[in-house]
Amino acid sequence: MKKKKTFIIVIIVAILAVVASIVGYRMVQQNRVKNLLELGNQYLKEEKYEEAIASYKQVLTIDSKEETARENIVVAAVDWSDDLAEAKEFKKAEEIIADVYLIVPDKRLEKKKQEILELEKEEEKRQEALKKILVDMNELAEVCASGDENAVFEYMKSDKYKSLISQEYIELDKKYETDYGTLGVYAGGAFLYFGDYDGEDRSGNGAWYQSNEYDTFVVRGSWSGDMPNGKQEEIYQSNQDEGKTIMQGNVVNGLWDGEVTQHYTRDDVTFPIMF
Secondary structure: OHHHHHHHHHHHHHHHHHHHHHHHHHHHHHHHHHHHHHHHHHHHHOOOHHHHHHHHHHHHHHOOOOHHHHHHHHHHHHHHHHHHHHOOOHHHHHHHHHHHHHHOOOHHHHHHHHHHHHHHHHHHHHHHHHHHHHHHHHHHHHHHHOOOHHHHHHHHHOHHHHHHHOOOOOOOOEEEEEOOEEEEEEHHHOEEEEEEEEOOEEEEEEEEEEEOOOEEEEEEEEEEOOEEEEEEEEEEEEOOOOOEEEEEEEEEOOEEEEEEEEEEEEOOEEEEEOO
């Protein structure tokens, strides 16, 4: 009888040990889930999406139904894919969405995947258009490089140029690197700049062309701070007059400064003009 009681006690102790072990394990896991959730939420707040997703994955490995982790891993995937798509990293964005979708098959992920695919197709279309635009920009830059302002003005008045600046994907008010130099198209195509840049600012030597239905002019000289600064020569011609007015002098921030010479020339005859 004594042996039987001892056996029962041993069994009870063993059962209690197992229960304690299970309870202890669950408490450890609960604490781990809590810590991982806090970590993932902090990463999400800091927009460290890769780290956030990794933390939420660990939570869901422990508890696949944990609601906060399931919600936030989707949010992290969507937000990260938006950033990647904006940076034109479409394939990586698609991989992130697909990876998280295997864990949490949320409709928001399906929708985001479709959006990314559409953006990718649009970008491919834009890149193809830009290749064609660059061909025309290269041709225009070649004309500018010749230094023949009349040829530049003829090009600016042509249907080809009008078609170029009305392209769906053309980017104006920016520079284009060509085989013949750097070319900038501004104010909806009304102005061209061909010359040196410092980053996105016009700086160095350059020529500024303008052409419309009334007149044309080109200003050649020194630029800095994205404005004419230094010695300049301006050649102006009205579309109603075959002659040209030529001004030479110094410019500060786009305005004539100091002594400026001016003369009018027509049919190889030059007339000085008082300024």
